[in-house]
Amino acid sequence: MSADDQALTRRGTVLEERGPGPVRVALPVNGTEHAVEIEPRVSLLDALREHLQLTGAKKGCDQGTCGACTVWVDGRRVLSCLTLAVACEGREVTTIEGLAEDGALHGMQQAFIAEDAFQCGYCTPGQIMSAVALLEEGRTGDEEIKEGMSGNLCRCAAYPNIRAAVRSVRDRA
Numbered sequence: 824m825s826a827d828d829q830a831l832t833r834r835g836t837v838l839e840e841r842g843p844g845p846v847r848v849a850l851p852v853n854g855t856e857h858a859v860e861i862e863p864r865v866s867l868l869d870a871l872r873e874h875l876q877l878t879g880a881k882k883g884c885d886q887g888t889c890g891a892c893t894v895w896v897d898g899r900r901v902l903s904c905l906t907l908a909v910a911c912e913g914r915e916v917t918t919i920e921g922l923a924e925d926g927a928l929h930g931m932q933q934a935f936i937a938e939d940a941f942q943c944g945y946c947t948p949g950q951i952m953s954a955v956a957l958l959e960e961g962r963t964g965d966e967e968i969k970e971g972m973s974g975n976l977c978r979c980a981a982y983p984n985i986r987a988a989v990r991s992v993r994d995r996a
């Protein structure tokens with residue numbers, strides 16, 4: 824095996840070398856199979872926004888510091904600006920567009936409205952995706968909510984209302 828092949832080997836599986844030009848990537852998003860032609864260097868955020876026209880996840884910093892781009896991969900929250908789309912092939916991606924069911928807003932979306940938990944709304948999709956996952960992780964204490972949401976920045980400083988919305992969903996559960 825060549826040095827290059829060894830570098831591509833993980834746990835006995837030889838990974839297929841792809842790129843650097845566009846490659847076909849199967850991307851299941853919100854329960855629908857998609858296929859995009861992208862270079863392997865394309866982030867999940869850009870694949871969603873620019874190739875699938877799913878613009879709910881927002882590009883704030885594009886370097887992993889603001890949380891505006893938060894989506895779920897296999898049910899876990901990730902920063903889609905720091906995640907390669909090609910690494911999500913065959914995994915279930917969920918975005919804010921996939922949260923409502925049968926036209927009914929998710930309870931967390933309703934709580935953000937009820938608690939007036941946004942102003943400009945730019946950070947809100949990321950806040951909501953993070954908040955739902957946070958409660959599902961079992962981090963339900965007031966301090967855990969505060970700490971667990973600290974990676975989602977809000978330039979409008981709606982933090983008290985955001986935390987109130989998360990607590991209200993927790994209290995209804």
Ligand code: FES
Pocket residue numbers: 881882883884885886887888889890891892893902903904905
């Ligand atoms: S855009 Fe991804 S963390 Fe800011």
Ligand code: FES
Pocket residue numbers: 940941942943944945946947976977978979980981
């Ligand atoms: S509501 Fe404006 S950035 Fe959060």
